[in-house]
Structure formats: structure tokens, C-alpha cells
Amino acid sequence: MKSLIFSSLYFFLGIAISSLPMEPVLAQTNQSRQHTKIPSIYGLEYEQARQKLIAAGWQPQKQHWTYRNELWNSSGREWWDKGYWEIENCSGGLVYCSFYFRDVYGNRLLVTTQGQVNATVNKWTLENSSQSHQSRQHSSIPSLYALEYAQARRKLIAEGWQPQKQHWTHKDELWNSVGREWWDKGYWEIENCSEGLVYCSFYFRDVYGDRLLVRTQGQDNAKVAQWSLE
Structure with a gap:
């Protein structure tokens, strides 16, 4: 008799447990993932939001200079002509525009604005x-x-990163005169420079063994365009 009672209790208890709402299984991709701090940018005009993201360490992910021809409409091309080469595209109608940023850890941040004049x-x-x-x-x-x-x-x-100097023979391996000019200025951490728009790569290392790749764009007064933790 007792065994019958216990069997019945286990049966109904099993039904009760199985009917309880289950906790959702969290996606594993974002757990414990390191990324640069993302400031609140809701409702800000794009230029102001962009400045806040850059100050936090996010880098506008600039498209190739030929990308302008792939933009769907005049709204996108207007953003491009203002120098916002991180634009992905703009829709028609309410005019939603998408812009991409990248951080030092390789994460991508998609920022969407709405509106044509003073888009926020x-x-x-x-x-x-x-x-x-x-x-x-x-x-x-x-x-x-x-x-x-x-x-x-x-x-x-100043933050503790050390220029990762190449062997003194590395100058002979540099592809062009731009790279050799950097070398002759004492920047022996240079990896190489491309032709055309002239992108140059430099390496740094920290006390933990991490490597930081810094890329500049331009020949005269070259400026940092991207940096990433390897």
C-alpha cells in the first residue's frame, strides 16, 4: 500500500516539475567576452555619439575608398561626403542608417540612426x-x-606598452620607401607599409605578453586609423 502511495506521489510530482517554466538557456557567445566600455548614446545626434564612442576607445571601421559607389541612396552618400566612412548603408522612408565601429578586442558595434536632418x-x-x-x-x-x-x-x-623593435636587418625587408623612412626615424617597431593610401603597421608588447597592433593611414603626418589586441 505504501509503495503504491509513494509511486503515485512521484508520478504527480514529476508532472508538476515538468510543467514548471524552464529557465532560458543563455547564449554562450557573449558570456565572459571582453569588450571596450559602451557609453549610453541613445537619442544623441550621430556626431556627438561618435565622439563619445571614440573617447571610450571604439574605432570607426572605415570602408574602402571605393565603397561610396555601393551606397544605396543620396542619404548614405551625404554621410560619406562628410567623412563618415564607417557607414554601412541607409534605407529609404524613415531613413535608418547603419555605422560600424570596432574595438581593440575585435568586437564590432553596430550603431543605427533614424532621420535625415539631425539624425539621432x-x-x-x-x-x-x-x-x-x-x-x-x-x-x-x-x-x-x-x-x-x-x-x-x-x-x-606611458601606459606600459613597449615598442616591439625588429632586428636591425629588418630594414631590408620593408616593402617601400615609406617604411624605410619610419625606420630611419627610429621607429624600429614598424612591421611594414602598404602602397596607395599608405597604411603602416607597428607592434607593441606589454608585460603580460600581449601584442598590440597599431595601424596608421597617410604618408605625411600619418594618423592612427586602427589598433587591435592580438
Whole structure:
């Protein structure tokens, strides 16, 4: 008799437990993922939101100079002509425009504005990246966007980053005169420089063994366009 009672209790208890709402399973992609702090930018005009993101360490992810021809309408091309080469595209109608930023950990931030005149931010989303880093210790990384390289270098050294100097024979491996000019100025941390728009790469290392890649754009008074933790 007792066994029958207990069997009945277990049966009804099993039904009761199975009918309880289950906790949602959290996606694993964003857990413990390190990213640069994202300030609140809701309702800000895009230029103001952009300045806040750059100050926090986010880098406008500039498109190739030929990308203007791929923009769907005049709204997108107007943003492009203002120098916002991080634009992805703009829709018609209510005019939603998308802009991309990247941080030092490889994360991408999608910022969406609404409106054509004095467009304001109405949404921003951190996108998944297979290259994003899990939380780990490294030296502080200041915002370097649009700084001339010498100034950016001083800021990094002040934070404990060390220029990763190449062997003295590396000069012979540099592709062009631009890279050799950097070398002759004493910037032996240079990796190489491209032709055309002239992107140059420099490496730094911190006390934890992390490597930081800094890229500049331009030949005269070259400025930092991107930096990433490897």
C-alpha cells in the first residue's frame, strides 16, 4: 500500500516539475567576452555619439575608398561626403542608417540612426565575433584614434606598452620607401607599409605578453586609423 502511495506521489510530482517554466538557456557567445566600455548614446545626434564612442576607445571601421559607389541612396552618400566612412548603408522612408565601429578586442558595434536632418541614435548592438577575446589581463589601452603616430606612441609607452623593435636587418625587408623612412626615424617597431593610401603597421608588447597592433593611414603626418589586441 505504501509503495503504491509513494509511486503515485512521484508520478504527480514529476508532472508538476515538468510543467514548471524552464529557465532560458543563455547564449554562450557573449558570456565572459571582453569588450571596450559602451557609453549610453541613445537619442544623441550621430556626431556627438561618435565622439563619445571614440573617447571610450571604439574605432570607426572605415570602408574602402571605393565603397561610396555601393551606397544605396543620396542619404548614405551625404554621410560619406562628410567623412563618415564607417557607414554601412541607409534605407529609404524613415531613413535608418547603419555605422560600424570596432574595438581593440575585435568586437564590432553596430550603431543605427533614424532621420535625415539631425539624425539621432535609436539603437546600438554588440555583434558576435569569433575573434573576440575572453577576459584576460593586459596593460591599459588609451584611445588613439586620429592621433599622429608619435603622440599615440608616447601615450602607449606611458601606459606600459613597449615598442616591439625588429632586428636591425629588418630594414631590408620593408616593402617601400615609406617604411624605410619610419625606420630611419627610429621607429624600429614598424612591421611594414602598404602602397596607395599608405597604411603602416607597428607592434607593441606589454608585460603580460600581449601584442598590440597599431595601424596608421597617410604618408605625411600619418594618423592612427586602427589598433587591435592580438
